[in-house]
Amino acid sequence: MNRPKLQDVAARAGVSVTTVSRVLNNRGYLSDDIKRRVDDAVSELGYRPNEIARSLIGQRSTLVGLIVPTVADPFFGELASHVEGALAARGYKMLLCDCHDTPEREEKYLDLLQGNRVDGIISSTHNRDVAGYGRADLPIVAIDRRLGEGIPTVNSDNRTGGVLATEHLISRGSRAPVHLTATDHPGNQRAAAYRERMAAHGLEPRVMAYGYNTSLDERRAAIETWLTVNPCDGVFASDDLTALMALEWARKTGRRVPDDLRVVGYDGSAGLQLAVPGLTTVRQPIERMAARAVDLLIERMTDAAAGATAEAPLPVALRHGWTS
Amino acid sequence: MNRPKLQDVAARAGVSVTTVSRVLNNRGYLSDDIKRRVDDAVSELGYRPNEIARSLIGQRSTLVGLIVPTVADPFFGELASHVEGALAARGYKMLLCDCHDTPEREEKYLDLLQGNRVDGIISSTHNRDVAGYGRADLPIVAIDRRLGEGIPTVNSDNRTGGVLATEHLISRGSRAPVHLTATDHPGNQRAAAYRERMAAHGLEPRVMAYGYNTSLDERRAAIETWLTVNPCDGVFASDDLTALMALEWARKTGRRVPDDLRVVGYDGSAGLQLAVPGLTTVRQPIERMAARAVDLLIERMTDAAAGATAEAPLPVALRHGWTS
DNA sequence: CTGAAAGCGCTTACAG
DNA sequence: CTGAAAGCGCTTACAG
Structure with missing residues (x-):
């Protein structure tokens, strides 16, 4: 038998579809008798309202798209999990748009979501110049990325993170720490803070950018080559995975950590923290970032007039492990 | 202005909605002139068909629900990423149902998805006795879990995995390796293989089950206590995170790895592999499992008669690192 | 080659 | 307190 619809319930309960709909939505006055009859029919039939039809009428899907580089990355996996949790608590479902680290997929998904x-939409990718966001006329919130005019961004305090990591390395005795990051563009506040603190201590900053859209293996190779060629006694990596690559290079080449090489990562996702509890890292408040992004988005979804309020960045904290 | 609909396009192109629909779907014969006029109107208006309306008519949503314990776990994050990729390649979208490790959410999501x-639906949780799956009358595929009669399961070769890990530990000189696992129920083939190989070597098997739905911190505490109280010289953990907990315990208590304690994990997700490249582990073919689950599901979605064919388990492999 | 009408499964004014 | 009818934005026989 086919999936029952409103009509079937109505027929079984001996009432009109209007009445069934009202019972289901608890709207208007209903006699107890009718309520019971409808409820019985519903459970006997195992009826479940078709949310697609409801969406069509209500002009809202209670669906939110989350665009991420890939949830195979523990940081984004954790972010996605928290975003999902916050959305579910507010009655929204989440369509996962995993870009597999390619900008083309992002563009495609943007279209599909509309x-x-x-x-x-909540977006947290690092592909620059994805044009679609400007054209989209629906509420969007970015996490840790500027998408364009009028699109609010949720950030943690990247500047302070960069300061904490750099100062920590220097205070532990590092005189020539390098900063490993994906790209060194002007908006990169972690890199800016690193440069500033290095200069403040009279040290020469060195930033090594391996670029986005390089595979993990390529990144590892690039970093290992760089570290081998350029002598240094410290690493401030812009994410934990990269920090671990530096750690692995040290192990392979016989460097002692932290004596020969001090290593500080960034992100502090629970999964990686568990995997490598000793890693010194700057923890981003992932759950709070997710929660705020969802709050901001829902505000914009329900109140069309909501402006792009400038939000204070969320606080980060240094977690000191044995790698530094 | 409101989002344009078919009617608006029709008005602008000076044709009927029927014609617009046909141009959009490339159905029937259309004159080139009409095609052009419609295409122009579509792009001038920035029209995008409402997929919700299409779903209602077509009686299909091209939506698949993925139910996982949580994508914050790198293994499931990677699995989700591959499932998403396989689904997208076939034209399906994915609703992410992150249960945050609780059975109640799973039950709720099952309802919501219907x-x-x-x-x-593709489900890969470990909560037992979730009743909903039996009642659901839509295609379901399980990954690494038996959900019930008639629901196909995609598995990797857990038996061989257990054999490889156990034999490896013994061959490396371990005489008293313990098996750390969530639950030791009869269907657990890794545990069964461990017991069998231990017996074959005349060694006494010891299985420590920490239980599902315990937090990571609780798990860590339970494992550390157990390892401290029960002398052993090897650990076969049923997932990598647990193996890393054993490793951390060894570091804290001054055990040398692998001399005093040999450690073998399970899963071999890329993220963790990258984090701890030295971990000996049994790699599951995560991408292949995801791909097969999607194939199986689509087969069942498009061919109602598709039976629950017994699938051969996918092969696993031992990756030898310095922890053993 | 093109259009008017019915219908997908619901909700919501509007009557009674 | 309950029902008949219109409509959400599309597609699809059915005519012409």
């Missing part, structure tokens, strides 16, 4: 009439 | 008329 076609599917999602109520909003 | 209400949203997803075309199918």
Whole structure:
């Protein structure tokens, strides 16, 4: 038998579809008798309202798209998990848009999400120049990335993170720490803070950028080559995975950590923290970032007039392990 | 201005909605002139068909629900990423159902997915006795878990995995390796293989089960206590995170690895592999498992008669690192 | 080659 | 307190 619909419930309960709908939505006055009859029919039939039809009428899908580079990365996996949790608590579902680290997929997904009439989008990728965001006329919130005019961004305090990491390395005796990052563009506040603190101590900053859209293996190779060629006694990596690559290079080449090489990572996702509890790292408040992004998005979804309020960045903290 | 609909396009192109629909879907014969006029109107208006309306008519949503314990766990993050990739390649979207490790959420999501008329479900949680799966009358595929009669399961070769890990530990000189696992129920083939190989070598098997739905911190505490109280010279952990907990315990208590304690994990997700390249582990073919689950599901979605064919388990492999 | 009408499964004014 | 009818944005026989 086919999936029951409203009509079937109505027929079984001996009432009109209007009445069934009202019972289901608890709207208007219903006699107890009718309520019972409808409820019985519903459970006997195992009826479940078709949310697609409801979406079409209500002009809202209670669906939100989350665009991430890939949830295979523990940081984004954790972020996605928290975003999902915050959305579910507010009655929204989440369509996961995993870009597998390619900008083309991001562009495609942006289109698909609009076609599917999602109520909003949360985006946290690092591909620059994805044009679609400007054209989209639905609520969007970015995490740790500027998407364009009028699109609010949730950030943690990247400047302070860069300061904490750099000062920590220097205070532990590092005189020539390098900063490993994906790209060294002007908006990169962690790199800016690193440069500034190095200069303040009279040290020469060195930033090694391996670029986005390089595979993990390529990144590892690039870093190992760089570290081998350029002598240094410290590493401030812009994410934990990269820090671990430096650690592995040290092990392979016989450097002692932290005596020969001090290593500080960034992100502090729970999964990696568990895997390598000793890693010194700057922890981003991942759960709070997710929660705020969801709050901001829902505000914009429900109140069209909501402006792009400038939000204070969320606080980060240094976690000191044995790698430094 | 409101989002344009078919009617607006029709008005602008000076044709009927029927014609616009046909141009959009490339159905029937259309004159080139009309095609052009419609295409122009579409792009001038920035029209995008409402997929919700299409779903309602077509009786299919091209939506698949993925139910996982949590994508904050690198293994499931990677699995989710591959499932998403395989689904996207076939034209399906993925609703991410992150259970945050609780059975109640799983039950709820099962209901929600049916209400949203997803075309199918892929489930990979370990909560036992979730009743909903039996009642659901839509295509379901399980990954690494038996959900019930008629629901196909995609497995990797857990028996061989257990054999490889146990034999490896013994061959490296371990005489008293313990098996750390969530639950030691009869269907657990890794544990069964461990017991069998231990017996074959005349060694006494010891299985320590920490239980599901314990937090990571609780798990760590339980394992550390157990290892401290029960002398052993090897650990076969049923997942990598647990193996890393054993490693951390060894570091804290001054055990040398692998001399005093040999450690073998399970899963071999890319993220953790990168984090701890030296960990000996049994690699599951995560991408292949995801791909097969998607294939199986689509087969069942498109061919109602598709039976629950017994699938051969996918091969696993031992990756030898310095922890053993 | 093109259009008017019915219908997907619901909700919501509007009557009664 | 309950029901008949219109409509959400599309597609699809059915005519012409």
